[in-house]
Amino acid sequence: MRKIILSAAMSTALVATTLAVTQSASSAGTSTTDSTTTTAGQTNYVVLYDPGTSDAVARAQIAAAGGTVLSSNAEVGYAVVTSTAADFSEKTGDAAGLVGAAANRTIGAAPKDAVRDTDAVERLTAAERAQVDGDVSLKALAARRPAEEPLASLQWDMQAIGATAEGSYRTQPGSKKVSVGVIDTGVDGSHPDIAPNFDAGLSRNFVTDMPDIDGPCEVESCVDPADVDEGGHGTHVASSIGSPVNGVGIAGVAPNVNLVNIRAGQDSGFFFLQPTLDAITYAADAGVDVINMSFYVDPWLYNCQANPADSPAEQQQQRVIVAAVQRAIDYARSKGVLPVSASGNEATDLGAPGVDASSPDYPLDPEGNPADARERTIDNATCLNVPAENDGVVTVNSTGPSGRKAYYSNFGTEQSDVSAPGGDAYDTPNGRVSPGAQVLGAYPENVAIAEGAIDENGEPTSPFVIRETTPDGQDAYYQYAQGTSMAAPHAAGVAALIVSEYGRPDPAHPGTLTLDPAVTEAVLLGTATDTPCPVPAEYTYRRYSATAGEVVSTATCAGPAEDNGFYGEGLVDAQAAVSLF
Template identity: 70%
Template sequence: MRKIVLSSAVSVTLVAATLAATQTASSADPTSTAAPAAAAGGAAVRTAGEYVVVYDEGTTDAAARAAIAAAGGTVVSSNESVGYAFVRTESEQFAAAAAAAPGLLGAAANRRIGTSPDGADEADDAVERLTATVADAADGAVLQSSRGKGPKGPGAEPLADLQWDMAAIDATAEGSHAVQPGSDKVSVGIIDTGVDGSHPDLAPNFDAETSRNFVTDLPEIDGPCEVETCVDPADVDEGGHGTHVAGTVAAAVNGLGIAGVAPEVNLVNLRAGQDSGYFFLQPTLDAITYAADSGVDVVNMSFYVDPWLFNCQANPADSPEEQAEQRVTVAAVQRAIDYARDNGVLPVGAAGNAATDLGAPGVDASSPNFPVDEEGNPVGARERTIDNSTCLSVPAESAGVVTVTSTGPSGRKAYYSNYGTEQADVAAPGGDAYDTPNGRVDVTAQILSTYPENVLAAEGAIDENGEPTTPSVVREVAEDGTSAYYRYLQGTSMAAPHAAGVAALIVSEYGENDPAHPGTLTLDPSLTEALLLGTAEDVACPVPAEFTYRRVTAAGETVTTATCAGPADVNGFYGQGVVNAVDAVTAF
């Protein structure tokens, strides 16, 4: 659920010292009233003097704008329905003035969401990519391969035997696809680094008309802009993470590559992540609220809000200004989530990849992870003791989000996955490269999904002839010469889209005509959530409840533990169970 510096939108840091590498979970040209300023040509370049200001409940947009002006700010755009504004200011006292202004809840600096600081330890960061570097570190051994363990029955796609994850939740040609493959009247929004709408396995389901990019590339962090305006088209992914997520949700059944959980639903790109993997608060809010206004039924959110791993109400290790910023961030995201659910959207989010019990998180030593120095190291990070009752990982712990933990091929909770009796709603396959009998690396124990050719080429993961240079990449060439690429990744970022896909199947099966968006279906998010959780297959805690993980690489052996709590029908590892596509669409 984080980014990779090689590419993606998930700042994916690879598996630490011996697993050197890369890892998520924004935008230009929205046209909805949720982001009126961006409609004129994309989000503005972000500076140190930019803030998201949240209104007090009941404050009108006009009154809030007046208060912002009095505090020394200039409104760039605002969203009266949710109650926030994007503001620029030259005043160093603006945040304090906004917090004290009548009608305003406060201001949060418009910083990134979803990235990990360079050099961070694997225990603190998401592990979402296993590249050739990792395979080499493990003596190149791919043991107990899961190849051939996926479904390969009649009607299955060519790479279906590599999709153990779909077999695990019965989202196969002979399973849920035979009952309900999804409806093109249902849409899933991918809030991520973008979606490659030209990928041959995504193009049949890609909704270019509804898709939006809420991000302007910033050369100082993203590198040279690909287009003159620095605003990428809404069908581009320069990171890779969002395209991978999209394929798990809805790769088409077209005789090529793989099939997604819901292979006939619409995919909507709601880009909120920079090429570099940074996710700023304002584009993320705009993406969530645009989803609500545009008739999207489910959104996948494989990210968390930076610069704070945990946003706390009043942590004594933080300054008063930092405390206020975190409170505003929690409130702003919650407002957007509430608005989305009130308008027919079910938000699905990743639990995170720090192997942490979110009910007892302990010490956070990585926050704030932005700003950074010239070497990319966070300048303000320090140890903070995290109080579970007043600190939240956002949006995973935001109310109304279906939070998903990750499992490996054996069904165990993935070693990196966060968990918690209060936080885990359901579990889904997210991959675990060490889920093997001897704890050695197996690339195919991760999740295979769609990936952009341009990103692979930029990373050197394919050569000049288009052939993969790493076992984590698979190339598929159809009889007509069409070439498509797929990549193995692991993380709760990969687990969440499995749940989002099942939610889309539920809306497809039980939804009703949406009068607000003619020609589409809708279902109350509370009903979608109830069916998603209620049809998940119960998985009891392991015995003993303290589960031991063994990871073996060329550098040595690592042993860690995680303790599961709760009964079989609802516990910290699996929530209310592992999602099941067939059960979800045959509940009645």
């Protein structure tokens, strides 16, 4: 990934020149939707056009291959297509003007009770959560200070990057003229620590719930309102970016910015190609300044150009995923958007990924397991984790309270741009689980009820959940979680502060600010705190389990303090980022 290194002592003349860059008017409304519905037995595809191919020509080729266009995006160059033709993918790969087709999802192929478990790292397993060392309430131990939010003393993550009342909040708390798009599984716009900054007008949902993997639809259309979160992940992410300073619970990195829900993930946690592309391109056209992407695009953990373990159709699907997401990211950056991504939770050196036995993770078999998953040898040259390894994306690794790279966090000298607090439940003096070593974030009440995390009286049933009562008597819930999903929004929040501090009026979107994403990225990376590799470079993690005893793992860091595989160009620094002059 291209790196832009900027000294914190950049000359005033250079910054003044780059900050003068503004964008041309955005061409909104580039997507065309056709009134066609799918039926059971059909397969949805994303068909990518060759650069320069017109929408009309592409549609003709798609029809000739046996496909029906459901919608298209002429600006970026792709269409969402349904087909029953067994050779549709092969025909599109051979058609003039088309790159090929990626199977988006099969309609009606998975069991109704199959829901992917994505919580093993981010929220720990049930066994891990049950072995908290002692029953002492972390909330009761918090030393509250009048100048801070009620739970600020539990936010070690904000303290680590200078996003505090004494730090960046005084210099630059963020501007309402700056928007951050949360591309996730939804954001609870009614949460008391989200609502003041939630932009309902800009928020969109590009996902249709799939009862076979998501459970029963909550609304008749199966398209949830754009202010709903049925899983809690997106709400946690959004709160780290921009929970307000309002005397309720916590505050985010940029407590005054606009939070925009741009939903691309299923309730079950799958992120398919089509809604991901739609979300990224919408952010570009809507005038969003930063997007947070704490996911990878399913069904492949690594998208390979020509892995011998994959069929020709699967190889084409992966090539299309890489190219289509890259095109959407390029489009977003051309419209002033800085994409920020989590690096992933596989504890893998992305420069030497080894073996992937989890892909493809969809479709599912009748027992709810990936039907076609197989062991594949992954090479660094031709396989990419998308979007973390796409060009133009700021890729973020995770750290724990001590500052160490989190035990689960991916890393790599080529891939790591910066690091940020994401939590590490085992980063404790005795290596045992502590909720407080994770990151505290907003938790939708509906999800807390559904998961049994609160009882009939609204009281938490777990030390991983905290209840606050707002001044007007409303309950607000928070949960501890960890992951590179939690690290990325800290970097996205700092990026939003940078646009707030150095941005200029956006002629394409009156009343808002804009900043060339190359400048935002340069300031974000250039003001990060250099963090050297541990000594010795092969770091040993020791975790203690009540059932398994001591669990030992290692990860090896490479590179100098100013740019290495564990920390990239350093730990993001909110205060430094907004204090260049």
